[in-house]
Amino acid sequence: xxxxxxxxxxxxxxxxxxxxxxxxxxxxxxxxxxxxxxxxxxxxxxxxxxxxxxxxxxxxxxxxxxxxxxxxxxxxxxxxxxxxxxxxxxxxxxxxxxxxxxxxxxxxxxxxxxxxxxxxxxxxxxxxxxxxxxxxxxxxxxxxxxxxxxxxxxxxxxxxxxxxxxxxxxxxxxxxxxxxxxxxxxxxxxxxxxxxxxxxxxxxxxxxxxxxxxxxxxxxxxxxxxxxxxxxxxxxxxxxxxxxxxxxxxxxxxxxxxxxxxxxxxxxxxxxxxxxxxxxxxxxxxxxxxxxxxxxxxxxxxxxxxxxxxxxxxxxxxxxxxxxxxxxxxxxxx
Ligand SMILES: NC(=O)C1=CN([C@@H]2O[C@H](COP(=O)(O)OP(=O)(O)OC[C@H]3O[C@@H](n4cnc5c(N)ncnc54)[C@H](O)[C@@H]3O)[C@@H](O)[C@H]2O)C=CC1
Ligand SMILES: O=C(CO)COP(=O)(O)O
Numbered sequence: 585x586x587x588x589x590x591x592x593x594x595x596x597x598x599x600x601x602x603x604x605x606x607x608x609x610x611x612x613x614x615x616x617x618x619x620x621x622x623x624x625x626x627x628x629x630x631x632x633x634x635x636x637x638x639x640x641x642x643x644x645x646x647x648x649x650x651x652x653x654x655x656x657x658x659x660x661x662x663x664x665x666x667x668x669x670x671x672x673x674x675x676x677x678x679x680x681x682x683x684x685x686x687x688x689x690x691x692x693x694x695x696x697x698x699x700x701x702x703x704x705x706x707x708x709x710x711x712x713x714x715x716x717x718x719x720x721x722x723x724x725x726x727x728x729x730x731x732x733x734x735x736x737x738x739x740x741x742x743x744x745x746x747x748x749x750x751x752x753x754x755x756x757x758x759x760x761x762x763x764x765x766x767x768x769x770x771x772x773x774x775x776x777x778x779x780x781x782x783x784x785x786x787x788x789x790x791x792x793x794x795x796x797x798x799x800x801x802x803x804x805x806x807x808x809x810x811x812x813x814x815x816x817x818x819x820x821x822x823x824x825x826x827x828x829x830x831x832x833x834x835x836x837x838x839x840x841x842x843x844x845x846x847x848x849x850x851x852x853x854x855x856x857x858x859x860x861x862x863x864x865x866x867x868x869x870x871x872x873x874x875x876x877x878x879x880x881x882x883x884x885x886x887x888x889x890x891x892x893x894x895x896x897x898x899x900x901x902x903x904x905x906x907x908x909x910x911x912x913x914x915x916x917x918x
Contacts, residue, residue, distance in 0.1 A: 588686075588751035589613060592655030593662045594673060596623050598724035598862065600664035601633045601642065603690060605728045607662070608643035610754045615647045615654055624650045635861065640728045656680035660688060660748065662718070663706075666863040667693025667773075670702055674709035683712040686744060688737075688752075690718045692772035693865040694872035699879070701769045701813075714741065716748055717765045719772040720823035721831035723838070727757065734758040736824035738768040760823060767819025770810035775829040776866030777873055777887045778802035779840035780847070782833035784893065784900055787848020798886065799833050805884040808918060809873070812880040840866040844890075853894055870894050883918035885910060 591607040593600045596618030604616040618624050618633075626634045627648040631641055647654075655661055655677070665673040670691050681687075687710060689702040700708075703715050720735030727733060737752070737759035739745035749759040762768060781802065785794050803826055810820045819825065832838045836845060843864045846856035857864070870891040877884040889903035898906075 586747055588659045588747060590658045591660050592658035593664060594677060595664035596633060598636045599690060601637045602724035602728035603662050603664060604646050605643055606752060606757050608645050610752055612751060615649055617649050617652055617655055624648050637724060637728055652677045653680050660686045662688045662690050664690045667691045667702060667865055668696060668868050671705050671709060674706060678710055681710050681713060685713050686716060686748060687713040688716045688718050692719060692776055693869040694773045696868055696872050699872050699876045703765050703769060714744060717768040719768050721827045730756055732756045734760060734823055736760055736762050736768050736822055738762040738765045762819055764816045764819040766813050767810045767815030768824040770813055770815050771806060771820045771825030771828060773869050774806040774809060774873060775832050776840045777870045777890050778829060779832035779838050780844035780866045780890050781886050783841040783844020784848035787845040799829060802886050803829055805886055808882050809877055809884060812882045839864040843867060847893060848900060867894055
């Protein structure tokens with residue numbers, strides 16, 4: 585059994601900052617890396633991440649650094665940049681990563697262009713790292729303030745999974761083990777796209793029944809997609825899939841759902857995103873999910889509809905009409 589005593593967190597957005605708080609709360613000596621000088625200054629001098637997680641006092645034991653080299657000593661590293669920046673960030677971190685370093689991927693999305701999952705990006709950038717995926721229902725603000733949740737921690741090596749879970753767990757943060765990284769990643773990526781769909785429905789005033797129908801049919805898309813990629817249906821039925829889908833589709837606290845709300849209310853994507861420094865991953869992942877699903881031969885009509893609305897290929901009403909007029913079929917079919 586390896587003793588995990590030190591944790592490094594790459595990326596001091598809302599979630600990286602909240603995870604640093606989790607690590608510190610679990611008794612790990614924690615170093616958080618931020619790329620913005622103002623975030624280093626704000627956490628270092630006032631103990632608050634004013635840019636990305638305002639209003640939450642951080643554990644004073646968290647060390648803040650601007651340098652990726654500042655994480656070279658860590659027993660484990662949590663990678664938390666937005667999905668589209670994971671490749672460049674891990675490439676920059678590569679000189680400081682020792683062989684066999686456990687890297688817990690916490691970003692939720694699929695890389696545009698390459699259509700790769702974060703575990704594939706990790707394998708290409710840090711081939712000697714040991715991969716794990718942490719995903720589940722967890723709004724950064726709630727977790728950082730000390731509200732409880734449970735998440736999926738997926739790792740092929742179940743001994744390492746157990747050690748990571750033991751190291752990260754505390755009475756407010758409860759990881760459940762899984763061995764299916766693909767399923768965990770598929771759940772996290774698709775729930776963001778589906779949350780945009782639910783936001784659009786809410787913004788258009790389509791009602792609670794449509795909302796429930798979208799979540800259920802969206803879950804069916806998520807399951808088909810995960811299984812076609814090589815993941816397991818039972819994984820997406822857990823916290824990293826269904827759990828996170830229910831959370832993200834049900835609260836305007838979700839950045840993805842709020843982008844959808846704005847679109848449903850008639851705003852353009854540009855208006856919906858304007859002035860926001862935070863990331864709505866579904867906006868980037870929607871076209872990647874669509875393209876990967878087509879390559880896999882999987883039908884994902886809701887995700888396709890979101891991608892079409894985001895790209896301007898189709899209007900909201902056209903997509904809604906199209907979804908409601910698809911051929912009638914068994915509920916078990918696509
Ligand atoms: N915020 C939340 O409640 C949760 C977020 N996540 C996931 O965590 C990931 C990070 O999201 P947040 O921490 O919320 O981000 P955020 O929206 O709070 O902050 C934006 C982040 O993007 C980084 N960034 C901007 N440009 C960059 C570049 N060129 N290279 C590298 N990094 C760059 C910033 O440094 C900052 O860390 C996403 O994949 C998100 O889906 C997962 C669970 C919960
Ligand atoms: O992943 C999340 C909750 O689990 C956060 O969702 P948003 O990125 O939509 O805010």
